[in-house]
Amino acid sequence: MSVRALVVDPTAPAAVRLAAVCDPTPGPGQVLVAVSHASLNYGDLNDARSGRVPEGAVLGSDSAGVVVQAAADGSGPAVGTRVVALTSGAFAERVAIDVGALAEVPKALDLARAVALPVAGVAALRSLRAAGLGPDKTVLVTGASGGVGRFAVQLAARAGAHVIASVGSAARGKGLAEAGADDVLIGLEGLRRPVDVVIDSVGGPQLVAAWNLLSPGGSVQSVGWTSGEAAVFPPYATVGPAKSLTSFVIEGDVGADLAVLTELAAEGALTVEIGWQGSWDRFNEASRALRERRVSGKAILTVA
Numbered sequence: 001m002s003v004r005a006l007v008v009d010p011t012a013p014a015a016v017r018l019a020a021v022c023d024p025t026p027g028p029g030q031v032l033v034a035v036s037h038a039s040l041n042y043g044d045l046n047d048a049r050s051g052r053v054p055e056g057a058v059l060g061s062d063s064a065g066v067v068v069q070a071a072a073d074g075s076g077p078a079v080g081t082r083v084v085a086l087t088s089g090a091f092a093e094r095v096a097i098d099v100g101a102l103a104e105v106p107k108a109l110d111l112a113r114a115v116a117l118p119v120a121g122v123a124a125l126r127s128l129r130a131a132g133l134g135p136d137k138t139v140l141v142t143g144a145s146g147g148v149g150r151f152a153v154q155l156a157a158r159a160g161a162h163v164i165a166s167v168g169s170a171a172r173g174k175g176l177a178e179a180g181a182d183d184v185l186i187g188l189e190g191l192r193r194p195v196d197v198v199i200d201s202v203g204g205p206q207l208v209a210a211w212n213l214l215s216p217g218g219s220v221q222s223v224g225w226t227s228g229e230a231a232v233f234p235p236y237a238t239v240g241p242a243k244s245l246t247s248f249v250i251e252g253d254v255g256a257d258l259a260v261l262t263e264l265a266a267e268g269a270l271t272v273e274i275g276w277q278g279s280w281d282r283f284n285e286a287s288r289a290l291r292e293r294r295v296s297g298k299a300i301l302t303v304a
């Protein structure tokens with residue numbers, strides 16, 4: 001039997017096409033999920049072109065749906081449970097998922113919102129945690145209009161931090177004050193106040209500027225690099241009182257963190273902004289909108 005999926009095809013316009021692939025066979029610690037929603041991440045666009053996901057393989061990391069086969073080892077959720085997961089090969093009608101990679105979705109949260117949480121939400125939560133977030137800290141979030149950025153702004157504000165959100169234009173800053181940002185800035189020019197934590201998804205000259213604003217003891221978490229530009233540190237920029245620039249990647253089981261995020265979203269304590277939603281037949285359109293910085297928050301694909 002086969003299922004439909006979005007697979008990598010370097011000759012296709014967005015390097016992705018809908019194709020029939022083998023129905024997955026779950027391992028002993030995996031459930032089989034009938035996927036109804038997926039979310040598109042900036043990383044997926046890179047993965048489709050970089051060779052990290054090979055030609056013919058299923059793309060995607062975020063999927064949500066209903067368990068149609070429980071794990072053979074007795075772990076994880078029962079048949080009929082609504083779940084959200086961070087898993088490779090997420091963009092398929094049916095996906096076999098490790099029980100440690102998923103969380104049950106509370107009744108009050110719809111799957112279109114839940115599916116926005118895995119990559120972007122876990123990256124925001126874990127990078128803030130790694131930076132040692134606490135009350136009275138000043139946190140700068142770059143690329144704040146995007147998926148990781150909007151969640152980072154909200155989670156930092158919830159923790160009692162003073163939050164500075166940096167965006168590309170006034171229009172891109174819409175909704176960030178309501179999300180908890182104390183200041184919304186275009187770029188970083190004009191920012192003089194020292195910051196304790198930087199969650200950076202832009203890289204390039206903004207990363208250098210953010211480093212220069214960092215207080216002694218502070219931490220920059222390098223989460224992404226959407227600018228695609230080089231970061232050139234002037235001589236002696238890294239000499240002085242100790243502060244750190246740390247690389248970041250999501251590793252290991254995310255189930256527990258996903259459960260925290262789904263609970264917050266279900267309670268209304270974490271808002272999921274959906275800037276683009278449509279059928280996965282329209283993948284090229286979604287991909288263009290994300291690359292051209294026209295999506296506020298998350299792009300959601302419905303798996304028809």
Ligand SMILES: NC(=O)c1ccc[n+]([C@@H]2O[C@H](COP(=O)([O-])OP(=O)(O)OC[C@H]3O[C@@H](n4cnc5c(N)ncnc54)[C@H](OP(=O)(O)O)[C@@H]3O)[C@@H](O)[C@H]2O)c1
Pocket residue numbers: 041042043119120123142143144145146147148149166167168169172173201202222223224225226227228248249250290293297
């Ligand atoms: N390390 C990890 O585990 C991990 C996890 C998640 C994401 N990431 C990475 O984090 C980055 C952000 O991911 P995302 O899903 O939040 O992406 P996103 O939703 O597309 O948001 C990225 C934001 O970056 C800004 N941006 C885009 N192109 C830019 C450019 N050329 N120059 C300056 N700013 C630009 C945009 O804001 P404005 O239009 O307002 O400027 C956009 O809102 C990506 O590089 C992604 O690969 C890494």
